[in-house]
Amino acid sequence: NAGVTQTPKFRILKIGQSMTLQCTQDMNHNYMYWYRQDPGMGLKLIYYSVGAGITDKGEVPNGYNVSRSTTEDFPLRLELAAPSQTSVYFCASSWNRALGRNEQFFGPGTRLTVL
């Protein structure tokens, strides 16, 4: 299994440009997540999804959109890039067991710079 894969690894955007960060998992997990991590800080949840067709906002959703048309894919869309969105973006996925271990598996991250 490849686990959670993210593309691209790095990207530089100009203010006002748009882009989509791709995330794919091959573990058949129902739950998927997008986080951002600013330098020296912990991760903050942007959006999450509990299954195909279902998404919900996390702590910092402004400026982002998501969709979940399949179990495997959970793309994150930036419509009008701003310097405040310069960050490292991590995608993650997990099972949804009612009891026991529900660890999240993280991708390698996308480093985004907005100039």
Added chain:
Amino acid sequence: DAKTTQPTSMDCAEGRAANLPCNHSTISGNEYVYWYRQIHSQGPQYIIHGLKNNETNEMASLIITEDRKSSTLILPHATLRDTAVYYCIVSNNNAGNMLTFGGGTRLMVKP
């Protein structure tokens, strides 16, 4: 989710046990204690989790106090590769299994 408090940084000598504390005094009865670590700029990695009892796996041990208000992650024989930021997180298994990351503890393992 309950919040956690961890020391900002700790040092540990290579080969010695690393004991990382975490306070979670507002934890509720259905919340688990999870530990993750983040090496350099990689994605976080699951280490261990527990509800009430102490837990051990191939990576670490987790000691949870009887009142569940605090816990300690133990790396029995720390190596240089254990240098990382360690996050203690409390989470229930409902509502999307969401994790709330604090600042974590930056563990430096020194030769």
